[in-house]
Amino acid sequence: MTVPKITLNNNVQIPQLGMGVFKMQDHKQFIQAFQWAIEIGYRHFDTAAIYGNEKWLGEAIKKAGIKREELFITSKLWPAEFDNPQKAYENSLKRLGLDYLDLYLIHWPAPDYEQAWQAMEQLYQDHAVRAIGVSNFMIKHLEKLQQQAQIMPAVDQVELHPYLQRPKLLAYLQDNDIAVEAWGPLGQGINGVFAEPILQNLAQKYHKSVAQVILRWHLQRHAIIFPKSIHQERLQQNFDIFDFELSTDDMNAISTLDKNQPNGSDPNDDEHLAQTKLRPVIN
Numbered sequence: 179m180t181v182p183k184i185t186l187n188n189n190v191q192i193p194q195l196g197m198g199v200f201k202m203q204d205h206k207q208f209i210q211a212f213q214w215a216i217e218i219g220y221r222h223f224d225t226a227a228i229y230g231n232e233k234w235l236g237e238a239i240k241k242a243g244i245k246r247e248e249l250f251i252t253s254k255l256w257p258a259e260f261d262n263p264q265k266a267y268e269n270s271l272k273r274l275g276l277d278y279l280d281l282y283l284i285h286w287p288a289p290d291y292e293q294a295w296q297a298m299e300q301l302y303q304d305h306a307v308r309a310i311g312v313s314n315f316m317i318k319h320l321e322k323l324q325q326q327a328q329i330m331p332a333v334d335q336v337e338l339h340p341y342l343q344r345p346k347l348l349a350y351l352q353d354n355d356i357a358v359e360a361w362g363p364l365g366q367g368i369n370g371v372f373a374e375p376i377l378q379n380l381a382q383k384y385h386k387s388v389a390q391v392i393l394r395w396h397l398q399r400h401a402i403i404f405p406k407s408i409h410q411e412r413l414q415q416n417f418d419i420f421d422f423e424l425s426t427d428d429m430n431a432i433s434t435l436d437k438n439q440p441n442g443s444d445p446n447d448d449e450h451l452a453q454t455k456l457r458p459v460i461n
């Protein structure tokens with residue numbers, strides 16, 4: 179099974195499904211999960227400098243012996259490093275043992291993200307990275323960026339799941355040709371999302387798990403997803419979502435679950451954004 183690809187606004191193609199590695203904090207588990215993922219067919223991996231595991235991802239990639247061009251690797255610029263994105267990028271590459279990234283994102287819209295974006299544009303113009311984008315940017319941040327940007331972000335990676343659907347942001351991204359990436363696509367498995375009756379009924383109807391129904395819903399909303407799991411059977415399950423389709427009525431039923439309820443930090447919270455600039459990347 180080859181994962182379908184989405185064409186970004188600069189014509190780079192990204193596999194719509196990948197694996198995220200946030201909170202994979204055990205080295206042995208990490209290497210094992212990556213190996214399972216590769217065997218299953220995953221080729222897209224999402225990390226960040228602040229996750230502290232770029233080195234392990236690099237080690238796992240090397241071990242797998244897959245051709246570099248078959249992989250799609252994303253990492254992120256942490257706000258504490260906004261003063262020198264070029265250096266931060268080089269450090270990420272060094273830790274990953276790679277000579278380019280497929281996608282590099284500004285992790286949060288912390289103060290001075292406009293200047294950081296200029297440096298991201300330079301990296302792109304220097305052909306150091308195949309695509310650049312942002313993460314946790316709301317409409318107001320994108321509008322501000324648009325006033326000065328020469329290159330608009332290829333993607334915006336934001337928290338999205340049945341309890342946080344962000345219809346206005348998604349419409350804005352679509353209108354502006356920015357692809358949407360959903361972080362925490364399974365709602366991180368918390369707040370009772372797996373026990374939600376509407377989702378359980380759909381799981382029964384389609385002979386799939388609740389997780390598969392949620393992931394399929396994202397695909398049909400044209401979101402790029404990279405659910406994280408350290409378990410082989412879950413990695414397999416999360417990959418087996420291309421053999422069924424939710425009906426329009428069922429998509430609409432999931433829309434009714436929106437509570438505008440985030441699990442993670444709020445991109446509108448200035449205090450959180452300021453904190454990201456104080457927390458150093460330790461690797």
Ligand SMILES: NC(=O)c1ccc[n+]([C@@H]2O[C@H](COP(=O)([O-])OP(=O)(O)OC[C@H]3O[C@@H](n4cnc5c(N)ncnc54)[C@H](OP(=O)(O)O)[C@@H]3O)[C@@H](O)[C@H]2O)c1
Nearest residue numbers: 198199200224361362363364365366367389405406407408
């Ligand atoms: N840009 C940002 O600010 C940001 C923030 C957070 C995350 N992210 C990215 O988004 C990726 C995914 O988000 P996330 O890891 O926070 O949350 P997630 O993928 O929504 O959920 C992961 C949780 O769900 C469990 N899980 C995975 N597959 C499952 C299945 N089929 N059935 C039941 N439980 C399942 C995992 O447990 P096990 O591992 O024990 O299986 C883990 O506890 C991250 O890894 C990271 O790459 C980005």
